[in-house]
Amino acid sequence: MKNMALILIACALIGPAAEAQVDTAWARVWDSDSYGQNIAVDDAGNVYVSGSPRLGGGSIAPAYNTDGQLLWTRYFGGPDSYGGSAYGMHLNRRGDISILLGGYCTVRYNALGDSLWSRIYRPMGEYATPAAIVSDDSGNVYVTGWCVYTNCWATVKYDRDGMLIWERIFDGYPGYYPLRNYDIALDRQGNVIVGGLTQTQGPDSVVGITMVKYNSAGDLLWISRHDSSDVFNHLYMAIDDDDNIYVSGQWPVSYPFRFIRQPLLIKFQPDGGTAWARIYGDTLARSTDPPVIAADSSGGVCVCGVDKLGPDSLDRYRFKYYVTKFTPDGDTAWGRCFDNTGYLFDYPVDIKVGRSGAIYVGGYSWRPLMNPDITIIKCSSDGDLIWSSTFAGDTLSSEYLNDLALDRSENIYITGKMFIEGIGEKMITIKFVQSPTEANDGSFPLPEGVSRTAYPNPFNAQTTISYSLSQTGAVKIDIFNILGQKVTVLDEGVHATGEHKVVWEAEGLPSGVYFARLSVGGETETAKMVLLK
Numbered sequence: 001m002k003n004m005a006l007i008l009i010a011c012a013l014i015g016p017a018a019e020a021q022v023d024t025a026w027a028r029v030w031d032s033d034s035y036g037q038n039i040a041v042d043d044a045g046n047v048y049v050s051g052s053p054r055l056g057g058g059s060i061a062p063a064y065n066t067d068g069q070l071l072w073t074r075y076f077g078g079p080d081s082y083g084g085s086a087y088g089m090h091l092n093r094r095g096d097i098s099i100l101l102g103g104y105c106t107v108r109y110n111a112l113g114d115s116l117w118s119r120i121y122r123p124m125g126e127y128a129t130p131a132a133i134v135s136d137d138s139g140n141v142y143v144t145g146w147c148v149y150t151n152c153w154a155t156v157k158y159d160r161d162g163m164l165i166w167e168r169i170f171d172g173y174p175g176y177y178p179l180r181n182y183d184i185a186l187d188r189q190g191n192v193i194v195g196g197l198t199q200t201q202g203p204d205s206v207v208g209i210t211m212v213k214y215n216s217a218g219d220l221l222w223i224s225r226h227d228s229s230d231v232f233n234h235l236y237m238a239i240d241d242d243d244n245i246y247v248s249g250q251w252p253v254s255y256p257f258r259f260i261r262q263p264l265l266i267k268f269q270p271d272g273g274t275a276w277a278r279i280y281g282d283t284l285a286r287s288t289d290p291p292v293i294a295a296d297s298s299g300g301v302c303v304c305g306v307d308k309l310g311p312d313s314l315d316r317y318r319f320k321y322y323v324t325k326f327t328p329d330g331d332t333a334w335g336r337c338f339d340n341t342g343y344l345f346d347y348p349v350d351i352k353v354g355r356s357g358a359i360y361v362g363g364y365s366w367r368p369l370m371n372p373d374i375t376i377i378k379c380s381s382d383g384d385l386i387w388s389s390t391f392a393g394d395t396l397s398s399e400y401l402n403d404l405a406l407d408r409s410e411n412i413y414i415t416g417k418m419f420i421e422g423i424g425e426k427m428i429t430i431k432f433v434q435s436p437t438e439a440n441d442g443s444f445p446l447p448e449g450v451s452r453t454a455y456p457n458p459f460n461a462q463t464t465i466s467y468s469l470s471q472t473g474a475v476k477i478d479i480f481n482i483l484g485q486k487v488t489v490l491d492e493g494v495h496a497t498g499e500h501k502v503v504w505e506a507e508g509l510p511s512g513v514y515f516a517r518l519s520v521g522g523e524t525e526t527a528k529m530v531l532l533k
Helices: none
Strands: 003-004 011-014 022-041 047-053 057-065 070-076 088-090 097-101 105-109 115-120 128-135 141-147 154-160 164-169 176-186 192-200 207-214 222-226 236-239 245-254 258-268 274-280 292-295 301-309 318-326 330-342 345-353 358-368 371-377 383-392 397-406 411-422 424-434 451-455 462-469 473-482 486-495 498-505 511-522 523-531
Touching: 022 057, 022 088, 022 383, 022 511, 022 523, 047 088, 047 097, 047 411, 047 424, 057 088, 057 097, 057 424, 070 115, 088 222, 105 141, 115 274, 141 176, 141 192, 154 176, 154 411, 176 207, 176 371, 192 236, 192 245, 207 245, 207 258, 222 274, 222 397, 222 451, 236 292, 245 292, 258 301, 274 330, 292 345, 301 345, 318 358, 330 371, 330 523, 345 397, 358 411, 371 424, 383 424, 462 473, 462 511, 473 498, 486 498
Parallel strands: 003 274, 011 330, 022 397, 088 128, 128 176, 318 345, 371 397
Antiparallel strands: 022 047, 022 411, 022 424, 047 057, 057 070, 088 097, 097 105, 105 115, 128 141, 141 154, 154 164, 176 192, 192 207, 207 222, 236 245, 245 258, 258 274, 292 301, 301 318, 318 330, 345 358, 358 371, 358 397, 371 383, 397 411, 411 424, 451 462, 462 498, 473 486, 473 511, 511 523
16 A cells, blocks of 8 residues: 655645635524534525534424525424434435434425425334435435444435335445444435445454445445554545545554554545555654545545644644645645644534635634634645634634535535533534635625724724725615624715724623624625624
8 A cells, every 4th residue: 555645744824814815794503502513505505404402312404595594493303202413414406405313313304494204214123323314316315324233234215205215234244244334425326335344353353444335226236345454433435526436534553652543545436446545644743533525526535634733832732734635546636734823723524625626624723721713724726725714702602613515606604513601502504705706606795995894803892893985885884693683783874985983882782793794885795793891
């Protein structure tokens, strides 16, 4: 196997200049103890989220329109019926939303929030742990999971009306038995690929990554395994336009007095053959978690893990996003470390490749002695940092990202949770928009010659919003809280060319994140402000 060192050692610093090309369009916090786990967006810009209450089972599924207005909310299950959380969600081109819950329960809604059906699957009568869900454009749903007691993988197909079409049990093959499976995907031919771990039998057992492929009728096409000496925790899958399958995991490497896990990437061909496998990373300097993965339109693949740096001047180690792009032949096109200035730890959760070829990574970051914030970066297909954005609440809140989605214009949508001390966990959903020079995002940037700032920010009780007009026009400034509720209309009227200032007195309002929306001539832009008391 080819052992490859990463090309670039130095980190790209993320500073204020990189933060100027993206803005928060809206942020919504669900007012109950809950957290968001999955997010999807349709071609009209409607946003669908699935999450779970902090206590009990079932799911919470809110839907928003492109402006962040709540369309509908659906609850399913409860502590006595369906335990666990929302393990996965998939939105197909028909607008059907399929959600996978604990207890191997699948729920389907249409785009209007109408409940279409729900099904519970018990393989061989056994309670199974669900792993992943996917659906096709004909409305069929495919679910896979792991039977804990019988050590097998169970995969089922439902038609669009919820009728069980087939079920398949994978209980290993000669010399191997299954461990846990983690992911499921469909290729362009409608074949079903399930990925997980298997282990050899005997005293010197070896864990390996195993892929199982069925056709749409449920017939087994092939089983392919890559012995990995040992693989830990998780694996991620991606399929390119030629139906090649990429899988990321970990490879353990021992050195004197230390043991580290390096990232492992494998490319399986459509017929199940292994095209190549790569262990990558500086073996003495890096310890990388299983990297998240996304295939691009050029036949390459992008992965992002954690890069360990340090110690710094205070003898502290730092963990940063490290993105690597591989060519279709498995060569390293480039590797980049992205250092979010002022943060010690940056932990990536998801990666997506946009239609433009740009790469988006989302996760969360920690400052010393501070709570975590949500961080998103965008880099070009050549690995150059384009922008970063950090979403931070007040000093009493912690923000975590769990899933990221892009629309066709490469607006970015994330869901996760905001933990507020003394209050609890809240599901948070955020839409980010880019400047028109970065993506055709469909947002409404201010006309040329118009600018706005808020100072001080963060502020205590009072801040001044300044803006400049290049020509006379109608101006309106609205203030919203983080729930999207309008707090006040701060300014409204026709104003002349030049500099303008308006003071916002926030007496009587609680600490937290607020948004000032400046509208000029029918076009708008939003600025985030933090009130600290």
